Amino acid sequence: MSLALDQAAWTAAKVVFAIFGFGLGIAGFLGWVERKQSAVMQDRIGANRASIFGFRALGLFHPIADAIKMLTKEDFVPRGADKTLHALAPMISLGAGLFCLAALPFGGTVTALGRAWDLQPIASPVGVPLVLAVLALGAHGIVMAGYASGSGYGLLGALRGAAQMVAYEVCLAASLAGVLFLYGTLDLQEAVLWQVRHGLWGIFVQPLAFLLFLTAGAAATKRAPFDLPEGESEIVGYHVEYSGMKFGMFLMTDFVESIVICGLVTALFLGGWSVPGLNLPGMGALGGLLMAASFSVKVLLLLFLLMQIRWTLPRFRFDQLLDLGWKNLLPLSLLNFLATIWGIYLWR
Amino acid sequence: MENGTHATERSQKTYMLNMGPAHPAMHGVVRLILELEGERVASADCEIGYLHRAFEKHAEAETWNNVVPWTDRLNYVSPLINNVGYALAVEKLGGIVVPERGQHIRTIACEISRVTDHLTCVGASAMELGAFTVFLYMIKAREYLYQLIDQLTGARITTAFTRVGGVKADLPADFAAGFRGAAAKVREAVSESDQLLTKNRIFMDRMEGTGVCSKERALAYGITGPFLRASGVPYDVRRAHPHLVYDRLDFDIPVGRAGDNYDRYLCRMAEIEQSLRLVEQCLEKIPAGPHSLDPKEMKDAYEIQDLGKFGDTALLRKYAARVDQTLEGMGPAAAAATRAGDRAVTLPTKEQTYTNIEGLMNHFELVMWSWGIKIPAGETYSAVEGGNGELGFHAVSAGGDGPYRLRCRPPCLFIMAALPELLRGALIADIVPTFGSVNMIAGELDR
Numbered sequence: 001m002s003l004a005l006d007q008a009a010w011t012a013a014k015v016v017f018a019i020f021g022f023g024l025g026i027a028g029f030l031g032w033v034e035r036k037q038s039a040v041m042q043d044r045i046g047a048n049r050a051s052i053f054g055f056r057a058l059g060l061f062h063p064i065a066d067a068i069k070m071l072t073k074e075d076f077v078p079r080g081a082d083k084t085l086h087a088l089a090p091m092i093s094l095g096a097g098l099f100c101l102a103a104l105p106f107g108g109t110v111t112a113l114g115r116a117w118d119l120q121p122i123a124s125p126v127g128v129p130l131v132l133a134v135l136a137l138g139a140h141g142i143v144m145a146g147y148a149s150g151s152g153y154g155l156l157g158a159l160r161g162a163a164q165m166v167a168y169e170v171c172l173a174a175s176l177a178g179v180l181f182l183y184g185t186l187d188l189q190e191a192v193l194w195q196v197r198h199g200l201w202g203i204f205v206q207p208l209a210f211l212l213f214l215t216a217g218a219a220a221t222k223r224a225p226f227d228l229p230e231g232e233s234e235i236v237g238y239h240v241e242y243s244g245m246k247f248g249m250f251l252m253t254d255f256v257e258s259i260v261i262c263g264l265v266t267a268l269f270l271g272g273w274s275v276p277g278l279n280l281p282g283m284g285a286l287g288g289l290l291m292a293a294s295f296s297v298k299v300l301l302l303l304f305l306l307m308q309i310r311w312t313l314p315r316f317r318f319d320q321l322l323d324l325g326w327k328n329l330l331p332l333s334l335l336n337f338l339a340t341i342w343g344i345y346l347w348r
Numbered sequence: 349m350e351n352g353t354h355a356t357e358r359s360q361k362t363y364m365l366n367m368g369p370a371h372p373a374m375h376g377v378v379r380l381i382l383e384l385e386g387e388r389v390a391s392a393d394c395e396i397g398y399l400h401r402a403f404e405k406h407a408e409a410e411t412w413n414n415v416v417p418w419t420d421r422l423n424y425v426s427p428l429i430n431n432v433g434y435a436l437a438v439e440k441l442g443g444i445v446v447p448e449r450g451q452h453i454r455t456i457a458c459e460i461s462r463v464t465d466h467l468t469c470v471g472a473s474a475m476e477l478g479a480f481t482v483f484l485y486m487i488k489a490r491e492y493l494y495q496l497i498d499q500l501t502g503a504r505i506t507t508a509f510t511r512v513g514g515v516k517a518d519l520p521a522d523f524a525a526g527f528r529g530a531a532a533k534v535r536e537a538v539s540e541s542d543q544l545l546t547k548n549r550i551f552m553d554r555m556e557g558t559g560v561c562s563k564e565r566a567l568a569y570g571i572t573g574p575f576l577r578a579s580g581v582p583y584d585v586r587r588a589h590p591h592l593v594y595d596r597l598d599f600d601i602p603v604g605r606a607g608d609n610y611d612r613y614l615c616r617m618a619e620i621e622q623s624l625r626l627v628e629q630c631l632e633k634i635p636a637g638p639h640s641l642d643p644k645e646m647k648d649a650y651e652i653q654d655l656g657k658f659g660d661t662a663l664l665r666k667y668a669a670r671v672d673q674t675l676e677g678m679g680p681a682a683a684a685a686t687r688a689g690d691r692a693v694t695l696p697t698k699e700q701t702y703t704n705i706e707g708l709m710n711h712f713e714l715v716m717w718s719w720g721i722k723i724p725a726g727e728t729y730s731a732v733e734g735g736n737g738e739l740g741f742h743a744v745s746a747g748g749d750g751p752y753r754l755r756c757r758p759p760c761l762f763i764m765a766a767l768p769e770l771l772r773g774a775l776i777a778d779i780v781p782t783f784g785s786v787n788m789i790a791g792e793l794d795r
Contacts, residue, residue, distance in 0.1 A: 038480070038481070041481055042480075042481050042484040042485070043484070043485075043488060044484065152363065152364075152365045152366075153365070156365075156387065156776065159386075159387075160387075224478055225478055225550060227478070228777075233372045233373045233475070233476035233477075233478075233780055234373060234476075234776055234777050234779070234780050235776060236371075236372065311480060311481050312479070312481060312544065313478070313479065313548070313550055314474065314477035314478045314479040314545070314548065314550050314551045314554060315477055315478030315550070315554075315777075316550055316553075316554075317553065317554055317775060317777040317778070318387055318775060318776075318777055319775065320550075320553050320554075
């Protein structure tokens with residue numbers, strides 16, 4: 001087999017793994033975690049009824065049962081809706097989220113079987129802006145969904161989604177400016193390697209940026225307490241007129257987008273795939289596995305943290321949310337950026 | 349938002365949004381018709397009546413005691429207060445005084461219900477703001493109280509606990525111990541929720557300064573209960589018009605200042621503690637003795653005379669005549685002065701009913717149409733402090749078996765009347781905490 005074809009097959013395999021194995025796998029798992037974690041926090045048992053041949057496995061089959069339910073439900077489109085946009089919207093949202101997964105650095109480069117294997121599915125020298133840009137595309141799906149539903153509530157959700165996206169994508173990028181300046185690269189893999197080289201995680205160099213990015217990230221991905229576009233007790237949300245798998249795709253988008261944000265945080269602030277004290281790139285195939293495992297564990301821990309926040313805090317009001325974004329997070333991000341540049345200037 | 353825009357321009361900028369009757373924040377069923385400018389509410393109108401069950405009309409077709417189960421369905425979060433409120437109105441009309449123990453049991457029932465009401469209201473408001481966990485903590489605490497209510501009445505919601513002249517049953521044997529355990533758990537849940545919410549920046553931002561109702565407006569609308577007290581008026585029916593044993597108990601009336609959602613939340617949280625204190629005092633002071641009137645077959649002499657005049661001779665044999673010891677006779681005027689608390693209105697005990705013929709007959713007569721309790725003709729208004737405010741019953745008797753007319757004053761109707769004013773100029777998101785603090789219970793609102 002020619003080398004080029006070999007490379008293409010390897011890349012395809014990595015992308016498929018990133019999207020279906022890592023992305024959808026964890027997204028399904030998160031559905032279970034969300035139920036169980038909230039149940040533990042709230043002194044409940046949580047979902048535990050789905051079973052296969054009598055095995056309940058702590059309710060682990062519920063995501064599967066959910067998927068079957070959503071696939072077999074009636075796909076309802078309201079009379080006043082724009083059918084094309086209505087169908088397209090969830091695909092755009094989910095597609096954008098899934099694409100971002102493929103750009104995450106699941107691991108570095110390891111040598112095995114006589115050749116080098118780069119574990120990052122889509123390596124790009126502009127990885128960070130690429131992910132942020134595509135992630136922002138997901139908001140188009142929300143606006144489309146709300147607009148195409150022909151429902152007042154949907155439209156309100158769409159407007160909220162659009163305003164929130166604009167407010168927080170700016171913070172998202174601004175909070176990263178400092179840390180990227182420090183790493184001197186826009187490549188996610190290079191950022192991880194910088195942390196490996198210096199033996200220092202980004203969270204210790206830029207703790208404020210970490211907090212700002214995590215907050216803005218939770219807001220940009222509409223996780224509670226920032227879940228205003230779908231504020232279920234107020235406006236029900238942009239997906240009020242969705243049912244069946246289209247609704248399931250929106251649900252999954254939420255999970256996938258949180259995974260992407262947590263993946264970015266892991267890569268930029270938590271040392272990515274590295275494990276302190278272990279030289280993973282030099283350990284061959286085992287190193288590659290450990291890299292992916294280390295990356296996944298860090299992402300999962302962050303996701304648990306986000307869920308913990310979600311089940312604890314009440315929801316913001318719309319104007320308060322925008323105030324927080326524009327008047328607090330953005331100035332802080334910019335100050336952090338300026339301080340970083342000043343620090344680097346003095347240090348050099 | 350720019351003010352003072354021309355009316356025609358404004359009508360083009362607004363759009364109508366229906367909130368409810370099926371909407372997650374509209375607990376029960378009620379419909380808000382909103383006119384929106386973006387996310388701002390230009391005007392709101394509420395449409396009620398989706399849960400109208402003709403309670404008042406229905407009561408006219410029932411005997412005095414048979415209305416009690418229908419009162420369960422008024423405020424279904426604190427049904428015991430409705431039971432007690434209705435029974436007190438009928439007893440006031442009939443000049444019936446319940447024994448001390450019965451009054452204490454009723455007070456205990458009322459206060460436990462008030463706690464469940466406030467827990468539900470605060471918890472549901474928190475849930476609608478996104479703090480789902482607090483809701484479940486509160487509902488868990490409520491569950492312990494529901495178990496107590498279950499032990500006491502045999503039901504969790506459809507309690508039907510009071511009878512004219514008393515209550516259905518005495519306290520269960522281990523009630524006091526059970527309450528101490530439940531109260532400890534409620535206090536724990538309340539303090540946990542307090543830590544999660546009261547100083548929570550997001551929660552405060554959502555609650556403070558939203559849904560503000562001034563003292564004057566609240567009084568003008570006839571609002572009562574925690575809603576009014578949060579606006580700074582210390583009006584509590586328990587203190588202003590003492591009924592049961594409230595005048596002998598020590599409790600504070602928490603009063604707010606700003607009249608916003610946050611003050612209402614704080615008021616309700618404080619009242620939970622006061623209600624628990626009240627139950628504790630009652631359990632301490634509760635005397636021994638009968639919980640209901642003795643089922644004596646006794647009537648005032650003039651009533652028996654009157655019955656005879658109307659040819660109602662069948663009843664004459666059933667009642668012993670009680671004559672006035674002053675030898676002045678027992679006219680209606682004297683009766684009012686010496687009206688005693690031992691009319692024959694309650695059913696005999698089951699032992700009596702099942703083992704001797706007098707008990708059996710007495711039981712049947714009391715439950716048979718036109719043979720049961722007859723309340724003297726007249727009308728009265730009697731109020732208790734419900735979960736949401738003054739819960740009043742205006743009962744009219746024509747001397748018959750059941751109410752000639754029964755009017756219920758539901759506390760949340762008046763708050764709902766004020767709701768459009770509270771919502772005007774607010775954001776859509778403010779509807780949720782404001783509506784939550786109204787604690788609208790469709791059962792009592794629509795009756």
